[in-house]
Amino acid sequence: MGEIFETQEEVPEIKEKLHRVGITNLRTVAKINWKGKLYTFIPTFEITIDVPEEKKGIHMSRLVESITETMSEAVEEEVSRVHSSLEELELAIIKRLEKKHPHKRAEVWIKTHLIIGKETPASKKISLESYDVEVGVIKDETKGKLEKVLKVTVIGNTACPHAMANNQGKTHIQRAIATLEIQTDFDEEIALEDMVEVVESSFSSPTYTLLKTVDENAVVQKMYQNPKFVEDVAREIIFKAKQRFKGRIHVRVVSLESIHKHDVIAETWY
Amino acid sequence: MGEIFETQEEVPEIKEKLHRVGITNLRTVAKINWKGKLYTFIPTFEITIDVPEEKKGIHMSRLVESITETMSEAVEEEVSRVHSSLEELELAIIKRLEKKHPHKRAEVWIKTHLIIGKETPASKKISLESYDVEVGVIKDETKGKLEKVLKVTVIGNTACPHAMANNQGKTHIQRAIATLEIQTDFDEEIALEDMVEVVESSFSSPTYTLLKTVDENAVVQKMYQNPKFVEDVAREIIFKAKQRFKGRIHVRVVSLESIHKHDVIAETWY
Amino acid sequence: MGEIFETQEEVPEIKEKLHRVGITNLRTVAKINWKGKLYTFIPTFEITIDVPEEKKGIHMSRLVESITETMSEAVEEEVSRVHSSLEELELAIIKRLEKKHPHKRAEVWIKTHLIIGKETPASKKISLESYDVEVGVIKDETKGKLEKVLKVTVIGNTACPHAMANNQGKTHIQRAIATLEIQTDFDEEIALEDMVEVVESSFSSPTYTLLKTVDENAVVQKMYQNPKFVEDVAREIIFKAKQRFKGRIHVRVVSLESIHKHDVIAETWY
Amino acid sequence: MGEIFETQEEVPEIKEKLHRVGITNLRTVAKINWKGKLYTFIPTFEITIDVPEEKKGIHMSRLVESITETMSEAVEEEVSRVHSSLEELELAIIKRLEKKHPHKRAEVWIKTHLIIGKETPASKKISLESYDVEVGVIKDETKGKLEKVLKVTVIGNTACPHAMANNQGKTHIQRAIATLEIQTDFDEEIALEDMVEVVESSFSSPTYTLLKTVDENAVVQKMYQNPKFVEDVAREIIFKAKQRFKGRIHVRVVSLESIHKHDVIAETWY
Known part of the structure; x- marks a missing residue:
């Protein structure tokens, strides 16, 4: 040939x-x-x-x-x-x-960063948090559709429930990264901030740029009260997202395991 | 909430x-x-x-x-x-x-590098070329299917036909990167080497690690005889792949334009 | 142990x-x-x-x-x-x-993007160009010094003079990426825009986001009139930078060769 | 200009x-x-x-x-x-x-991966661990020197001593990444494996690809017995490296904080 x-x-x-x-x-x-x-x-x-x-x-x-x-x-x-x-x-x-x-078909995609001020858990200071976001508009004349895709990537953490049960409350904790993506009608009103909130509230704890000692203690306590596998995080995100947003939903959570060199993943869609 | x-x-x-x-x-x-x-x-x-x-x-x-x-x-x-x-x-x-x-469903994915010896165009020396490859096996019991996905990423180049026509044979040339992905039955015999060949032969010219001056001249001559947009590269890859391989085919070509800071893309599937 | x-x-x-x-x-x-x-x-x-x-x-x-x-x-x-x-x-x-x-020593480093409007060569439109920049301030009390480091990364291109000489004016062209870094006194006034200009004018041609056909032709013509190895680009940047800016200068140019899968590099400092 | x-x-x-x-x-x-x-x-x-x-x-x-x-x-x-x-x-x-x-001067640098079998802490199975390594040889005729640079990057973890003291033994834990680099005479015998061992033993705990439940418990226990800031990890690595290896030593530790979206860093050299 x-x-x-x-x-x-x-x-x-x-x-x-x-x-x-x-x-x-x-x-x-x-x-x-x-x-x-x-x-x-x-x-x-x-x-x-x-x-x-x-x-x-x-x-x-x-x-x-x-x-x-x-x-x-x-x-x-x-x-x-x-x-x-x-x-x-x-x-x-x-x-x-x-x-x-x-x-017949056109797509425009934007990747950028969103900075949102969040209140810290104890000192109630405002901490500026950064999120990767992606927004796409897809026009498909064959289907007579104008759709959009909204995607947020949020950094949080997981505290392992299995290790906690086996080690008298001690466990391994790590940074985790979750992505929520929604494909929906262009006219559907969905704020990226609300998507961030759904994801961020589904980790063992949210994370903050600015933490005074009292805040750090609050985050630590919350992680231990709230142990989660990545699969628990994925389930909670999709459960909340289905209640709150209309459209096709995709969730992906990756945990940067502190006890392994590799990562753990949970992914689902609806 | x-x-x-x-x-x-x-x-x-x-x-x-x-x-x-x-x-x-x-x-x-x-x-x-x-x-x-x-x-x-x-x-x-x-x-x-x-x-x-x-x-x-x-x-x-x-x-x-x-x-x-x-x-x-x-x-x-x-x-x-x-x-x-x-x-x-x-x-x-x-x-x-x-x-x-x-x-009901299991997937195993491997990403790795393939090193293949290629003959250079004029001096006929063997040059070791490197390719990113990805292979996945997907077992889906609901559909009673065992499938695999084979993917190769190949570096080549494009010489712009439009600029060539407007500039008495002078044109802009650049590195381009193409990916060919095939999803097919597990038992379908497809060699990654053959996929690499389909992609590599579809650029304005293949690229080589080792080029003597006579080889470099041959590559330069070939690029000018063979001007292509990324869309031409994409069309040629899918055309050849359909003739040669059985399965669902996806092609993506990105050209690192030498006259722009951004890239040009062509993508298609079958 | x-x-x-x-x-x-x-x-x-x-x-x-x-x-x-x-x-x-x-x-x-x-x-x-x-x-x-x-x-x-x-x-x-x-x-x-x-x-x-x-x-x-x-x-x-x-x-x-x-x-x-x-x-x-x-x-x-x-x-x-x-x-x-x-x-x-x-x-x-x-x-x-x-x-x-x-x-005794403190450092603050910022990495960000600079967007600058540039005039295109023929249609004289304004094209928004993006540059990676890094700025650091280093306070060293032991040496009684307050210094800063300014760094710009600029995308341009190279047209190979060697292939051009061997192929009757035909040659290989590619995207190239150059970094200019200056370490100097904090009070030395150096604009990042001026550093960008020094680097961008040292390639075979600058690149533009927005190019009408007449501009594209101008860029193509300029590249062929101005063939350069990465080492020529590196020499020209350091030569201009020494004349224009006071401080320790570091230059690094990488060319994404269109005829190879690997890159070519030239680096120097003063 | x-x-x-x-x-x-x-x-x-x-x-x-x-x-x-x-x-x-x-x-x-x-x-x-x-x-x-x-x-x-x-x-x-x-x-x-x-x-x-x-x-x-x-x-x-x-x-x-x-x-x-x-x-x-x-x-x-x-x-x-x-x-x-x-x-x-x-x-x-x-x-x-x-x-x-x-x-007068020549350098050759290689980046690659090293796979080493390590015994897990409790089940005593062999777990294959992966490390990024870089080796350079620098010949400088002006100085009459032939030197080499050896660099290993190792993934481990840190358990925060400060949070532990403030939260009755609970703390935040995270993946951390440490690099040890040694510049020395070409003839100096230093095994990359020994460098990996120095770094890996300096974290709160080493990490493993393969962990049975008994191993996971052992890792969790070890992290809590061994809380460390990145600065403690950096100090321990340089202290051990100075005793064991001859040459100029550079250490860099980055901790992917589980309570922040940003990282914490400690770096030193000798």
Whole structure:
């Protein structure tokens, strides 16, 4: 095999639909006015559209250059304006693409960090906490659907119930990382902050950047009163998320075991 | 919200099925005797089984400890033996799990590196090339299926046809990275080497660790005779893969553009 | 060996000075009013002080808890205020540490992203470009010095002069990544933007997020007129940097070769 | 500034010595016969030599192509043979470089994984543990020196003594990662295994891939009997390393705090 593919002239023979063509890992700055307050993000973008089977080969290929040029231009023009949410910014980018490159499916994805002030458990100080978030808007004209995907990644901890039962209350404790992802209608109102709250309240204890000694003691006590496997954390997150949010839900929890060099994982979806 | 989930005693109320419970990022050493030759790998493992809804809370939770213990034991015992392929090693691990932890679904995933000797284009020397590979075995008793997933990641390059047409044969060239993934029956015979060949022959040119000046010239000439967008690379890979391999195919190509700070992407599946 | 170190009681025997004790990977938000314009950053902090040899063991150890608590508190209080530069923010954090934890050496490091608008070469549009930057302030009382370290990482490209000479003007081109680091007096005025300019102008061509076809052609033409090895890029950066900036200079350039799977590197310092 | 550097013809004006020119991130396979037993590694190489100030510009630049070609050839030829240690393999590569490219300084660096069987604390089973290691050989003719750098990274844990004192024996525990680096004469005999032992015995407890319930209990008990800050771990490692190994020693310990989202760090050197 191989020879017949070696020159560009023969490429037109290849008729394959591409589901996702575009740009990725584009980092820039964006301003979101959310509920009357202005937030600055340093997001990383991925933007794709589908491209049908080639009919005339090289001619269609040229289109790609134009697609990716239009995409980077759409990002730069839209991030110079203020939008009301990350998904509204993404939809505005899709609207621009529609004019120049007709397509059946378009996706815009943003990865960024969310900083939220949380009250510490004992001293009641405000501690700034950081969360990785990802927001995608998916337009699928075949299904007549405009959907969004919201994803938060939260750092917490687990205290092992099995070791605790076997060691008179002593146990191994570790940092754990949980991700909650919801795919739902674009118009469904779900705040990333609420998703963070669901995940953060499902660990043995939440974690904090700023802890006075009284707070540290409160966190330690809470972890021992609340021993959990990663699977308990995963179950609690999906249980709460189903009650609170409408859509398809995916949960993944990884525990950086303190007694092993490897990690433990629990994953489920609905 | 929140209070009702705060203590372990209330957890039994949460009845949620978990699709994937196990261990991840476990690195070890494995020996594979493939077609009569012994290869050593330093793989990273992920192993999961499904766990049904809890019936009695804490009792079922204890199971997790036993599951993850059984998994790490199964890995260590099986990697001390020589298997005939990565997927045979994975199936042997699943067989061990079946005895201790009945389940409907089990997955074993290995990520590792494959080193293959390739002939350079002009000097005909052998150059050792490195590829990231991933192999998974998925047993799903509900569907009565034993499947495997084979994935190779190959580094090549793209020379832009659009810039070439606009600049009297001059163009921008860059490193590109393509992934080919096939999900198929466990018994389907597909060599990772053949998958690598399909991907590597679809770039503007393959790349080599060792290039004498005559080889470098041959690679440069080939790139200019063979300009391709990432979308052309993606189309060629899926076209060839469909002819050669049986199963569900996923292709993803990312080009580290030399004229941008961001990347260009093309993705498709069948 | 080993037994004598196994219990906490024996630890006081260990008298070792620690050069750097503190916190790392703390991500938060910061506002900098630089030359009258407000910028928002999502920085990651590392903060350390030195700790002398233990005299009374466990008693001294307790200090660590207090040190790290003071550090996170200092970060959170200072990032709630607006500073005139990243290094002024860092110095303010050191000033807070001085009051609670006397030390001879203190360091505060920030890693973040800088977004700068650049004019494209032909269409003269403004393209938002992203750069990784790192700024550190080092206070060393032993030497009576207050210094800072400024570091920028810039993405550009290289077009190989050797292949060009051997292939009638055809050559291999690739993305390259260069880092310029300057260690200098705290009071030395050096703008990160100027460091970026020195690096970005030393590649075969700068890269842009937004390129119209006329710009793309200009970039392609420039790369062919300006072939460079990574070592040429490294030499040009250090040559310009020595003329323009006062301090110890370190340059590192890595080229993601399009004809190899590995990278090429050139590094020098002064 | 800027214009005078824009064309290749002007580059010869730049006379700057380069301390490190070569290749990096080259992954291949290597076999080491260490004390009579054959080990397979999948190492990543970095190889550099110094290049003096250019005298004739473009002519000297061409040398780079030859340098990097010689380097990749030297790696491929040497890894096809069996050496007695990673540093002997590196020295063999330097010997090849000497013949073709006279230089004052040469460095060869290898990053790879070491798998060591360790006995678990209670069941006395053998558990395969994985460690990141790095070995470099530095030849400096100016100083008339042939040195090597040995580095091991080990995963363990810390149990906080401060929280333990404040919470009736309860405390927070977490995974911690420590690096020990030694720069010494090439002929100094230091086994990576011994370095791993020094680091691994300095945590609150070592960690294991394979733990039966009795082992897990032993690890949990040991952590509580042995509470340590990262600074205690750092002090213990450097104290032991100074007694056992000859050379310049660098220690870095990072604790993935279970009560914070950020990490705690202790670093020292001698």
